[in-house]
Amino acid sequence: MTATEHASTATQSNWITRDYHAAAELAQAIADALRAAIGARGQALLAVSGGRSPLALFAALREQELPWERVTVLLADERCVPPDHADSNSALVREQLLQGRAAAASWQPFFGQLPGGDSADWSEAELAALADGANAALAALPWPLDVLVLGMGEDGHTASLFPASPGLEAALHSSARVAWVRPVAAAHSRLTLTLPTLLEAGSVFLPLAGAAKLAVFARASQGPQPELPISLVLHGARHPVQVWLTP
Ligand SMILES: O=C(O)[C@H](O)[C@@H](O)[C@H](O)[C@H](O)COP(=O)(O)O
Numbered sequence: 001m002t003a004t005e006h007a008s009t010a011t012q013s014n015w016i017t018r019d020y021h022a023a024a025e026l027a028q029a030i031a032d033a034l035r036a037a038i039g040a041r042g043q044a045l046l047a048v049s050g051g052r053s054p055l056a057l058f059a060a061l062r063e064q065e066l067p068w069e070r071v072t073v074l075l076a077d078e079r080c081v082p083p084d085h086a087d088s089n090s091a092l093v094r095e096q097l098l099q100g101r102a103a104a105a106s107w108q109p110f111f112g113q114l115p116g117g118d119s120a121d122w123s124e125a126e127l128a129a130l131a132d133g134a135n136a137a138l139a140a141l142p143w144p145l146d147v148l149v150l151g152m153g154e155d156g157h158t159a160s161l162f163p164a165s166p167g168l169e170a171a172l173h174s175s176a177r178v179a180w181v182r183p184v185a186a187a188h189s190r191l192t193l194t195l196p197t198l199l200e201a202g203s204v205f206l207p208l209a210g211a212a213k214l215a216v217f218a219r220a221s222q223g224p225q226p227e228l229p230i231s232l233v234l235h236g237a238r239h240p241v242q243v244w245l246t247p
Helices: 023-041 054-061 089-096 100-104 124-138 168-173 195-199 211-220 229-236
Strands: 003-008 013-019 044-048 071-075 077-079 147-149 178-181 190-193 203-209 241-246
Touching: 023 044, 023 054, 023 147, 023 203, 023 241, 054 089, 071 089, 077 089, 124 178, 124 190, 168 178, 168 195, 168 229, 195 229, 203 211, 203 229, 211 229, 229 241
Parallel strands: 013 241, 044 071, 044 147, 147 203, 203 241
Antiparallel strands: 003 013, 077 190, 178 190
């Protein structure tokens, strides 16, 4: 594994790129960060992202030997769909991560009940009420995040901070933990951890695979750009973002 530290005094950005070839390497690093947090404060708050990429990581991470009973798991973002919907990140985490050794972890969903119908059609008032409920449900968690595993779309979104989308501005600047976003180019309205909540995480992991995502990462590396929300994490995170690169 090679590690290259990038630090830019001009933009105060900082990240570390690491090449890797097996999800087990990334899972080991995430487990090490969880163990360190548990050692430091007796517990660990872990936020993970959904999507397709994390499947191999979850399979490796759930078998890591660590005191999972001291870990609370939540999502970085969630599609506003029922927990048994095919697009539910909650279902993905329950089925793929909270198994095996990791079944001992505590799970904190964003919501239980949802309004009816397609969330893309819900009013902003309905979305705001759902976000308020999520903030109430998550208020008692041991913030800040100790470990955050982000993904990135080819439009530069991360979590559900989707560029040029209704709700994004509030999600970038809110003092709340959770905000709503209605992506202009993706299905379902979403709830997402807000940018300030993401930025204060103790350890941030950003695995990226494929040429298209690497090209977006190169653009995002140039500086903070609201049209590339991932760049706001890269250049604003309190601790160096670990960018894990695989072909
Ligand atoms: O709800 C989601 O979809 C994720 O939280 C999202 O931020 C994801 O990380 C990216 O869209 C990348 O998704 P892939 O891993 O499927 O490319």
